Amino acid sequence: MIKGIKQYFSFFIFLLAVTLGFFVNKTETQIKASARYYNSLPKVIIDPGHGGFDGGAVAFDGTNEKDINLKIAKKLETVLRFYGFSTVMTRTSDMAINDSGEKIRSQKKSDMYNRLQFMEKNRDAVFISIHLNKYTTSAASGAQTFYSDNFPESKTLADEIQKSIAALLEPYNKRVIKKGTSDAFLLYNAKTPAVIVECGFLSNRRDLEQLKSDDFQRKMAFAIANGVINFY
Ligand SMILES: [Zn+2]
Known part of the structure; x- marks a missing residue:
């Protein structure tokens, strides 16, 4: 327990140091470049994927994607608020946010x-959707970030998040960011800079065990938040 707390704080202090170092080193030009999304407190829309009738992907042990998405999203909200960001959650409990509709398809x-x-x-915000991946073979692993093509800032944000996850949490992760296709409705129709973070694979044993752990969820939230800070 004590060891866990120590690890937690050392990780936190490390992140704080990285963050402070970043702000000190940031040039005036860089700050101007992101000024459009930095009017007052930067705002982040956090979207825990799926919910309610829509469980998302399901692991072989019955773990539902929607539940882990929500846990990581809530932790991300806590960290971002700590750093002074304003946040908006698309959902805060196990529910879909559809208007009442008869068929599942129209509800979705x-x-x-x-x-x-x-x-x-929230046009002044950036949008971060939290999801988990699943593949037909169990070998695929690691987080991967997808971005919307609608705003160039999306790619920068995705890049910062992906770099941060690899640097702080998954040194083995060689995945690169990818542009979301028209299948990714929210990215394709995005009204603000938008990314989807697929936080790992439910079809991979190591990822699944990590994703279910509170500690990993918290570290993933910190890593994503660190990417957001680097973006701004
Ligand atoms: Zn999903």
Whole structure:
């Protein structure tokens, strides 16, 4: 327990040092470049993928993607708020956010549309959607960040998040950021800079065990937050 707390704090202090170092080193030009999204307190829309009737991907042991997405998203909210960011959550409990509809298909459509509305209403924010991956073979592992092509800032944000995860949490992770296709509705229709962080593979044993652990979820949240800080 004590060891856990020590590790937690040393990780936290390390992040703080990285962050402070970053702000000190940041040049005036870099700050101007991101000024558009830095009017007052930077705002981040955090979108825990799926929820309610839509469980997302399911691991072989029955773990639902939607539950881990929410846990990581809530931890991300806590860290970002600590750093002074303003945050908006698309959901805070196990629910979809659709308007009432009869068929699952129209409910899913409505859910996606309502998530998009968060961007519509918060044009000064950046949008971070939290998901988990699943593949047909168990070998694929590691987090991967996808970005919207609608704003050039999306790619920069994805790059910072991916770099941060690899540097702080997954040194073995060689994955590169990818542009979201038209299948990724929220990225394709994004109204603000937007990324999806696939935090790991439910189909990989190591990833699954990590993703279920509170400690890993917290570290993943810190790593994503660190990427956001580097973006601003
Ligand atoms: Zn998902």
